[in-house]
Amino acid sequence: MQKIRFLPLLCVVLMLFTAPTLLAQQEPDTPYPAETMLSVRMMPPGERSLRNFLYPKLMAQEGSIQLPAGTSYNLLVQTLDNMRNDYPELFHIESxxxxxxxxxxxxxQSISPNYLCSAEEASALRKQLLETAQSWVDENPDPLALYERLVQNTTYSPDSMWQHAAVGALLYGEATCAGYAQAISLLYRLAGIPCATIIGEASDTSGETGLHAWNLTNFGFLDATWGAAFDGHVFHSNYAMGEADMSIDHTPNRGYTFPDLSGVPNYYQAHGLYVSTEQELLTQLMRLVDGETVEIQLSPDLYARYAAAMKDKPSDIVTFCAEAAGVEIPFYDPCRILSDKAHRVLLLIPHPELAEQ
Known part of the structure; x- marks a missing residue:
């Protein structure tokens, strides 16, 4: 997990010019509708004006940008960091x-951007990126389908040149968390879905905490980096999360203003995969007989009973159901089981021989 930030190298120079005045600037001409910029709604007026001033200059890859008079150093850094993290089309800015x-x-007084490639190369890459993203949206604009496609076609890799950008995820199939998050932002915005990239820290299954990037939409938080499970299967425990579920293992960096997501169902609630009783769990497990992959979320009480009975050994879930429900099950442990204990999610993948019976 990595967080993508600009690391400003302080260069003290004597500036003997008069900086331009910050007038009302035109909104950025982004490749997606302005109303899909969910992060704009969390932006104070000063940052928005500075962003509007900087955006066309950074897109044009100006080598030296003289800033409006009185530009706050801290506000500048905040604005540039947010732009680099939340505008997928600005992938060409290195520092x-x-x-x-x-x-x-x-x-x-001014900034001197360092660019990863020439303006001509960036323009060509940007064209390819937008065409690829738009083709995905044209084929299926459903947000869940876009999420699953990205997860299934991208490998986490910290070693590629475009690892921190949507370019890496969508054009080369390799990215870090920042690349996943920017790809989701681009895909969703092109599909007309409001979306933002969130920067902060996250704790993995081992309890280790590191810098991370994920997304916020109008239907919940999602983390495509943590969507990959096994052999092409997708975990949905980090899709359409409410703020409470998100905060279990994700901590945003600074004071974001999040929309009210109370009452918005998560993936499992929306798809009838949230189980509260042993009988409901048994019903879901019986789908394995037909060779179906089963992904479910247990209620807190059910998960507590399950963990206590099986001494926290998810591979014994079939025995747990049989004993709790008082019935015989026509199979025993016929699946590979993966779990997300933090979100009480189980992913059960049937063994090939089961489907052949």
């Missing part, structure tokens, strides 16, 4: 230097 006067270190 930047901030210039300020020695006697006013809190006021930024």
């Amino acid at each position: 930047y230097r901030v210039h300020y006067q020695r006697n006013q270190p809190d006021v930024a």
Whole structure:
């Protein structure tokens, strides 16, 4: 898990020019509808104005950008970090230097961006990226289908050149968490779905915490990086999460203002895969007889009973159901079982020989 940030290298220079005045700037001409920029709704006026000023200059790959008079250094860094993290089309920006006067270190005078490629190369890559993303949307604009396709066609890799960008995920099939998150933002926005990239920390199944990126939509939080399960199967425990579920293992970096997601069902509730009793669990497990893959979420009480009875050994779930429900089951442990204990999710994949019986 990695967080993508600009690491400003402070370059103290004496600026002997008059900076432009920050007037009302036109909204960025993004490749997706402005109303799909969910992050804009969390942006203070000063940051929005500075973003509108910087966006066309960064897209044009200007080598030196003189800033409006009185630009706050901290606001500049915040704005640039947010733009780099939440605008997939700005993949070409690697880092930047901030210039300020020695006697006013809190006021930024200009920036010198470092770009990963030439303007011509970036334009060609951007065209390819947008065409690929649009083709995915045209084939199936459903948000769940886009999420599953990205998970199934992308491998987590920290070693590629475009690892932190949607370019890596959609064009090369390799990305880190930032690449997954930016790809989701681009796909969803092109599909007309409001979406934002969230930066913060997350804790994996071993309890280790690291920098991470994920997404927020109008139907919940989602983390495509953690969607891959086994042999092409997709985990949905991090899809359409409410804020309470998200906060179990995800901590946003700063004071985001999130929409009210109370009452919005998660993936399992929406698809009838949330089970509260042993009988409901048994009904789901019987689908394995037909060779179906079963992914379910247990209620807190049911999961507590299951964990206590089986001493936290998910591979014995069939025995647990048989004993709890008082019935005989025509098979025993005929599946591979993966679990997300934090979200009480079980993914049961039938053995090939079961489907042949």
